[in-house]
Amino acid sequence: MVEVKKLKKYFVLRGKGLWGKKYFVKAVDDVSFFVKEGQSIAIVGESGSGKSTLIRCINGLVKPTSGQVFLDGESVVGLKGNEYKEKVAKKVQMVFQDPTTSLNPRLRVFDIIVEPVLAQQRVPKAQLVDLVNDLLRKVGLDPKLSDRYPGELSGGQCQRVAIARALSVRPKVLLLDEPTSSLDVSVQAQVLKLLNELRQTFHLTYIFVSHDLGVVRNVAERVFVMYLGRIVEIGPTEEVIDQPLHPYTKLLIESIFYPDPNVEMKKPAIVEEVETTMNAGCRFKSRCPFSTKECEIYDMKPLEASRDRYVSCIKWEVMERWSS
Amino acid sequence: MNELVKFENYSLTFKTLYGDVRALRNLSFTINSGEIVALVGETGCGKTVTALSIIGLLPENASQTGKIFFKGVEVNHENVKRIRGKEVAIVFQDPTSSLNPLYSIEQQLVDVFVSRWDIPKSEAKEKIDGLLRQVQLFDVDRIRRAYPHELSGGMRQRVMIAMALACEPSLLIADEPTTALDVTVQRQILYLIWELQRARKFSVLFITHDLGIVAQLADRVVVMYAGNIVEMAPKKELFSNPLHPYTSGLLNCALDPRKKKLPEPIPGSLPSLTGLLDGCIFRERCGRVQNDCGILTPELAEVRPSHFVACHLWREQRG
Amino acid sequence: MKLVRLALKNRLAKFSLTIVSIFALLALIAPWIVPYKEQALGEPNMAERLLSPSLRHPFGTDHMGRDILSRMIYGARTSLFTAVSVVFLSALIGVPIGIAAGYFGGLVDNVLMRFTDVFLSFPPLLLALLIASTLGKGLFNAILALVITWWPWYARLVRSQALSTKSLAYVEAARAAGVSNFMIMFRHILPSCIAPLAVQCTMDMGSAILEAAALSFLGLGVQPPMPDWGLMISEGKAYFLNYWWVPTFPGLFMLVLVMSFNLLGDVFRELVDPRLRRRMLI
Numbered sequence: 001m002v003e004v005k006k007l008k009k010y011f012v013l014r015g016k017g018l019w020g021k022k023y024f025v026k027a028v029d030d031v032s033f034f035v036k037e038g039q040s041i042a043i044v045g046e047s048g049s050g051k052s053t054l055i056r057c058i059n060g061l062v063k064p065t066s067g068q069v070f071l072d073g074e075s076v077v078g079l080k081g082n083e084y085k086e087k088v089a090k091k092v093q094m095v096f097q098d099p100t101t102s103l104n105p106r107l108r109v110f111d112i113i114v115e116p117v118l119a120q121q122r123v124p125k126a127q128l129v130d131l132v133n134d135l136l137r138k139v140g141l142d143p144k145l146s147d148r149y150p151g152e153l154s155g156g157q158c159q160r161v162a163i164a165r166a167l168s169v170r171p172k173v174l175l176l177d178e179p180t181s182s183l184d185v186s187v188q189a190q191v192l193k194l195l196n197e198l199r200q201t202f203h204l205t206y207i208f209v210s211h212d213l214g215v216v217r218n219v220a221e222r223v224f225v226m227y228l229g230r231i232v233e234i235g236p237t238e239e240v241i242d243q244p245l246h247p248y249t250k251l252l253i254e255s256i257f258y259p260d261p262n263v264e265m266k267k268p269a270i271v272e273e274v275e276t277t278m279n280a281g282c283r284f285k286s287r288c289p290f291s292t293k294e295c296e297i298y299d300m301k302p303l304e305a306s307r308d309r310y311v312s313c314i315k316w317e318v319m320e321r322w323s324s
Numbered sequence: 325m326n327e328l329v330k331f332e333n334y335s336l337t338f339k340t341l342y343g344d345v346r347a348l349r350n351l352s353f354t355i356n357s358g359e360i361v362a363l364v365g366e367t368g369c370g371k372t373v374t375a376l377s378i379i380g381l382l383p384e385n386a387s388q389t390g391k392i393f394f395k396g397v398e399v400n401h402e403n404v405k406r407i408r409g410k411e412v413a414i415v416f417q418d419p420t421s422s423l424n425p426l427y428s429i430e431q432q433l434v435d436v437f438v439s440r441w442d443i444p445k446s447e448a449k450e451k452i453d454g455l456l457r458q459v460q461l462f463d464v465d466r467i468r469r470a471y472p473h474e475l476s477g478g479m480r481q482r483v484m485i486a487m488a489l490a491c492e493p494s495l496l497i498a499d500e501p502t503t504a505l506d507v508t509v510q511r512q513i514l515y516l517i518w519e520l521q522r523a524r525k526f527s528v529l530f531i532t533h534d535l536g537i538v539a540q541l542a543d544r545v546v547v548m549y550a551g552n553i554v555e556m557a558p559k560k561e562l563f564s565n566p567l568h569p570y571t572s573g574l575l576n577c578a579l580d581p582r583k584k585k586l587p588e589p590i591p592g593s594l595p596s597l598t599g600l601l602d603g604c605i606f607r608e609r610c611g612r613v614q615n616d617c618g619i620l621t622p623e624l625a626e627v628r629p630s631h632f633v634a635c636h637l638w639r640e641q642r643g
Numbered sequence: 644m645k646l647v648r649l650a651l652k653n654r655l656a657k658f659s660l661t662i663v664s665i666f667a668l669l670a671l672i673a674p675w676i677v678p679y680k681e682q683a684l685g686e687p688n689m690a691e692r693l694l695s696p697s698l699r700h701p702f703g704t705d706h707m708g709r710d711i712l713s714r715m716i717y718g719a720r721t722s723l724f725t726a727v728s729v730v731f732l733s734a735l736i737g738v739p740i741g742i743a744a745g746y747f748g749g750l751v752d753n754v755l756m757r758f759t760d761v762f763l764s765f766p767p768l769l770l771a772l773l774i775a776s777t778l779g780k781g782l783f784n785a786i787l788a789l790v791i792t793w794w795p796w797y798a799r800l801v802r803s804q805a806l807s808t809k810s811l812a813y814v815e816a817a818r819a820a821g822v823s824n825f826m827i828m829f830r831h832i833l834p835s836c837i838a839p840l841a842v843q844c845t846m847d848m849g850s851a852i853l854e855a856a857a858l859s860f861l862g863l864g865v866q867p868p869m870p871d872w873g874l875m876i877s878e879g880k881a882y883f884l885n886y887w888w889v890p891t892f893p894g895l896f897m898l899v900l901v902m903s904f905n906l907l908g909d910v911f912r913e914l915v916d917p918r919l920r921r922r923m924l925i
Contacts, residue, residue, distance in 0.1 A: 046506035059819050081823075089821030102812035106834045116820035154593040155367070165816070184366035185533055189577040189587035196586065211507060214536075214579025218586055241581055255511040257536030259578035261563040265518050265540050268511045341652075 001205050002058060002092075002173055003034040007067035009053050027053040028064070029229035030300075037172070040199060040206035042220035042237070044213065044252070050229040051209045055175045058207065059092045060084060071173070085120055093166035097178040099158030103150040109136075109161050110146040116169045135164040138201070140194055156187035160194065167198070173205045180215060192218055213241055213256055225249045228283040230300050235309035245311040247288045247319065282313070290315045327393070328495055328527050329355040329378060334390035336373060336551075338383070343598040347373050348551045349605075351390070352624060357494065360521060360528040362542035362559075364535065364574070368594055370551040371531045375497045378529075379412050380404035395494075410440055413488035414497040418504050419480035423472040429483055430468040436490045451490075459486045460516060478509035485516065496521070499531045514541055535578040539563060547571050550595055550605045553624055557631040567633040569610045604636065612637060649914050656910040659903040666900050670720040683713035685868025693886045703888040705879060707868075711888065715896055717870035722900070725782065725864075726851040729789045730844045736790070737797025738836065742828050744798065745805025756802065759795040767792040767854065768861070775863045785864035789854055793847075800843055801836045808835040838915045846908030849901040856897060872897045 009028040014021070027050040035041050043051045056062040058069055060079060069077050076088050093116065096102035103112050113135060114128050123131075133143040139160040150158050159179060166174055179195070180188040196219060199206060210216050216223060216237060223240045225233040225248065233246040244250045251269065269289065281296035282288070288295070294314055302310040313319075336348035348370045355361050363371045376382055378392060380399065392399045394407055416422045424432060430452060437448035456464050459482040472480055481501060488496055498517060502510035518541055521528050530541060538545055538559070545562045547555040547570065555568040566572040573590040592609040604610070607617040616636045624634040650656035669676070677683050688708035696703045702711040744755040771788035778784050808814060808831065817827050856873030858864035865871035867878070872893040879890030 046508065056815075061815055061819055085821035089819065092819075094816065094819045096812040096816060098812060102816050104813040104831055104834075107830075115817060115822060119817075119820050119822040119826070156593055162816075165820075169820070185535070185574060185577045186366060186590040187593065189579075189589035190591075193586060193589055212579070213581035217581045217584050218579060238584070251508055253581075255507040256581055257511075257514075257534065257540050258580055258582065259535040259539050259563075259575065260580065261539045261560045263540055265515065268508075268515050 001035055001037040001039075001072065002207065003068075003070040003073075004054075004058065005032050005068040005070070007031045007054070007057055007069065008065045009050070009057055009062060010065045026050075026229045028057065031067075031229075031231055033224060033231065033234065035173075035205060035207060037205055038203055039222065040208065040220050041222045041224060042208040042210055042216040043224045043226055044210060044216055045226035046211060046252075048228065049226040051226050052177055054226070055094070055177060055207055055209055058173075059094055059175060060088055061094075089116065090120060090169055091171050092173045092175060093169065093171040094175040094177065095159070095162050095166050095179045098182045099155060099162050100150070100182075102162050103158055103165075105150050108147050108149060109153075112150070112161060113146070113165045113168050116165060120169060131168065132164075135168060136161075138167070138198070139164045140190075154187075155183050156190055159183060159187075159191055163191075163194070163198070167202065170202070171204075173207065176206060176208045178209055178211070181210070181212065188215075195219060213252065217241060225252070230283055230312060231302070232284065232300070232312045233310065234302065235305075235311075239309060245305055245309070245316045245320070246284075246313045247290060247315075248284050251287075284313075290319055326357055327354045328357040328395060329529075330393040331374075332391040332393065334377070334388065334392055336370075336377060336382070336386055336388050339385045339387065345597045346551055347386075347597060348377075351553055353546055353553060353556060355495065355527050355529055357527050358525045359543040360518075360530055360541060362530045362532060362538040362545045363548060364532060364538055364545055365548035366533055366594070368550070368597070369548040371548050372499055374548070375414070375499055375529055375531055378495075378497070379408040379414065381408070409436075410491055411493055412495045412497060413491045413493040414499065415481070415484045415488055415501045417500040419477060419484045420472065420504075422484055423480060425472050427471070428468065429470050429472070429475075433483075433487060433490060436487050440491045455486050455490060456483075458489065458520070459483070460512070461486070476509075477505050478513060481505060481509075481513050482516070485513070485520075489520065492524075493526055495527045495529060497529045497531070500533070502537075517541075535574065547574070551597060552605050552634065553632075554606065554635070555631075555633045556624065557628075557633075561628070561631050565628075565631070567627065567631065567638055568606075568635045569612050569637075570606050573609075604634075650907070650910050653910055653914075655906055659906040659910070662899060662903040663907060666719050666903075667723060669716050670723045673716045673720055677710075677713040677716050679710040679713040682709035683717040683870055685709075685870070687868075693882065693889070695886070696888055702892040703886070705875070705889050706882055711875070711892055714870040714875060715872070715893055718872040718875060718893060719896070719900070721782070721865055721869065721871045722852050722855065722897070725786055725789075725855040726848045728786050729793055729851040729855070730847050732786070732790045733794040733847075734797050734840065734844060737794040737799075738801050738833070738840070740794075741798040741801025742805050742832050742836070745802040746809055746824070746828050746832055748806075748809075752802075755798070759798045762791060763795040765792050768857075771858050771863045780863055780866055782865045782869075785855060785858045788858070788863075789851065793851075796847075797840070797843065800839060804836045804839055805832045808832050842908055842911040842915055845904060845911055849904035849908070852897065852901055852904070 007028055008030055010024040010026050012022055013025055031054060043054060045051045053062055057064045060076065064077060068075055071087065071091050074087055079087055110132050113132050117123055117128065117131065132146050136143045136146060141157060141160050145153065150161065153161065180191050183191060192215065198204065206219065208216065208220055220237050223235060223237050224231050225240065225246065227248045233240060233249045240249060241253060244253050254269065282291065282298050282300055285291040285295040298314050300312045302312050305311045305316060331351045331353050334348060334351040338345040338347055351374065363374060365371045373382065377388065394411065397403065399407065433452050433455065434445055434448045437443060437451060438445060452468060453464050456467055461467050461479060461482050475483065502513050505513065514537060517528065532538060542559045544558050546553055547568065549570050555562065555566070555571045562571065563575065566575055576588040577590065579587060590609055595605060595608060602621060603619055604617040604622050607613050610617070614636055620636065622634045622636050624632045626632050627638045650660065674680060682688055691704050691708040693706060694700055694704045700710050700712065702715065705711055740755050740759065744752040767788065770792060771785060774784050774788045814827060814831050817831055855864055859871045859873030860877040865874050867874060875893040876890040882889045
């Protein structure tokens with residue numbers, strides 16, 4: 001359904017001073033993966049890992065520096081105008097992190113939801129009304145809300161409107177950029193439940209971006225862990241969270257605060273926060289307690305650890321033996 | 325244990341164009357010295373204004389009733405300045421906006437020392453090294469000279485904690501200090517606060533919506549909903565035996581990455597804080613609502629040892 | 644509209660809005676209310692030169708014996724017409740350029756903004772002199788000169804607003820939905836510019852009145868015998884010492900109107916800025 005091949009996105013920045021040297025920030029660096037139809041995957045990583053840039057490359061909001069994106073087997077990089085509408089906008093829609101900024105405060109809910117539909121073709125008003133009422137009901141909102149403005153709705157209701165908008169063109173893929181991280185705990189649970197239900201009803205493929213492994217566990221079948229523009233680990237959600245292989249994934253898992261009062265506060269592994277290192281070798285080496293000389297020349301090619309599990313670390317086997 | 329901060333029937337109302345917003349209603353709770361109290365609740369439940377009212381940092385349109393005591397003395401306009409930044413230090417959510425971008429870290433730390441302890445600048449400068457090391461910033465020379473934007477988010481938050489420590493406060497208010505940070509950094513910052521608290525025995529009022537953090541950091545938990553305290557108990561008691569339907573709802577919503585268990589959401593959303601409601605504030609979202617809930621406002625009562633709850637379901641068991 | 648509704652809750656705004664409305668009303672119905680219509684339009688009446696204020700001529704008469712009050716009411720027409728045209732035409736040119744520059748960014752932005760900068764560097768008075776000497780003197784050429792030096796400010800204001808709106812997620816969402824660039828600019832970017840634009844326009848009405856009056860004063864704008872405040876002050880300045888009322892009353896009118904516009908603009912600005920809004924409404 002969605003395939004990404006050797007995708008790279010470098011941002012060019014200038015150093016200090018008038019004639020500062022140009023340098024690159026490799027937001028996404030040589031990432032390849034594919035997502036099967038109906039699957040739900042999560043891209044996990046911290047800020048600066050390139051996860052948001054990566055999903056924006058999929059629907060063309062960000063133009064990749066190089067590499068390919070395929071939707072239904074068709075290459076879609078750089079499409080514009082009608083071709084973009086037909087091959088991308090109709091198939092892939094996105095739900096953003098903060099519903100207070102992703103909904104135009106000056107438009108009514110109705111106009112917000114029909115925007116993607118009207119971008120595709122002209123539709124008679126009566127048909128639009130039916131569509132909006134149906135969508136609002138499906139996302140658990142009262143159709144009466146359709147003439148309200150986003151400012152009159154709560155955060156959770158706004159996010160439901162955003163989901164309704166994304167579904168209005170019946171896409172096959174939903175890109176979800178931290179859809180619950182700006183919501184309150186009780187509302188987050190409502191939205192997650194809704195997303196799980198909608199996936200069944202509409203046979204959707206989900207590509208999630210999140211930093212919250214608790215959310216990921218509940219919505220995703222597979223996890224991609226990203227670190228500084230690279231995918232460092234891929235695998236089924238349960239396996240990755242229960243038995244992480246990459247040292248970075250391990251660090252992430254150790255950082256979780258479980259809602260369980262019997263877990264004792266323990267000293268975190270001292271990992272210096274370092275400047276972003278973009279030079280050769282493993283991206284994680286300067287923070288990794290196991291790094292050696294080999295890591296400086298390792299190109300982070302994913303290694304197959306077991307069936308369906310890939311890890312970008314040459315030390316993983318050594319570490320596994322060491323820890324068991 | 326002696327009481328450091330005590331709220332007594334404290335209410336807070338904001339006058340706005342759209343009517344009076346009852347931000348806090350009849351708050352009564354204490355923070356004992358040497359404990360970490362977590363103030364838990366969702367957006368708009370009043371947890372931040374509760375903290376701000378201790379140090380008198382309220383907007384002009386606020387009007388308050390009830391009393392707040394600090395070390396047994398009632399807090400008022402005059403003595404609040406002796407408390408703020410001296411006895412009580414605060415670490416905010418966003419370290420970027422709490423540091424002055426125009427001064428180096430050293431200058432800002434020196435200012436804190438000078439204003440708190442009234443010591444000469446040279447003496448203050450000598451103290452900085454040790455302080456920075458305490459918050460695990462070891463590259464002291466670089467940090468001293470750095471300006472806030474040259475540091476990472478985690479480092480800035482450590483500097484904020486250092487500034488708070490410089491005051492040697494008896495109460496540290498931490499208002500969601502790690503929400504803006506990455507999870508790996510969050511773990512380090514929270515451990516730092518926890519470790520310092522254990523070593524120095526100051527009290528911490530920790531404001532958060534994250535039950536995971538509460539579970540590991542807090543000694544006692546105060547749960548707030550729409551400006552009311554609905555439940556208050558020691559951590560383990562609260563997690564193992566939540567009494568208020570809102571608390572158990574919250575706990576059911578909390579996601580544990582170790583197991584796949586779809587959360588059971590609390591239906592509905594927050595009630596409006598304008599206007600006065602009789603009865604229980606949570607009744608519209610409550611699954612166990614009774615007749616009384618619409619008429620009588622439940623009062624916070626101790627139904628088990630040091631376990632307080634404001635709910636009619638537990639009325640019979642009141643001591 | 645929401646802005647006006649909010650503004651009406653503020654005493655200062657109510658006051659200045661009333662004054663502006665009175666002037667606008669006077670300007671609209673001038674032909675029907677002025678006592679000496681012909682004189683207002685310039686017909687001399689040498690028999691009654693330089694009369695001091697009286698019941699017949701509340702503000703006196705000028706050096707050609709014309710009723711100053713009548714001319715002042717007609718002058719409000721000229722002033723408001725000039726100000727509205729200058730502000731409206733400037734916005735008409737500046738807004739599309741600013742939106743395009745802010746939304747597309749990159750090369751488009753660079754080209755458009757450098758073009759704008761060129762216009763920004765014209766001194767308004769010299770340009771007006773140039774236009775007057777090539778195209779001739781007159782109200783319309785004065786408006787043209789003002790518009791040429793005025794629109795760049797609107798372009799810059801709108802550009803910065805467009806830049807900040809562009810980065811909001813709802814614009815991203817529209818792009819991801821396949822909405823065309825034109826529609827995004829029209830439906831999402833433009834409406835976000837309206838409020839700051841309204842503030843700027845209101846504030847600028849006052850300055851436009853002043854600048855237009857200055858041009859008339861220098862003989863580059865409205866030509867005699869047409870009624871205009873700037874012109875009346877200019878003509879009256881020679882008589883100021885002995886016949887003080889001739890330039891004083893037009894000057895006062897201008898002062899009151901310009902100040903009302905400025906006050907109104909200030910209130911609008913505070914209402915648009917959420918940090919200042921609270922102070923205004925409590």
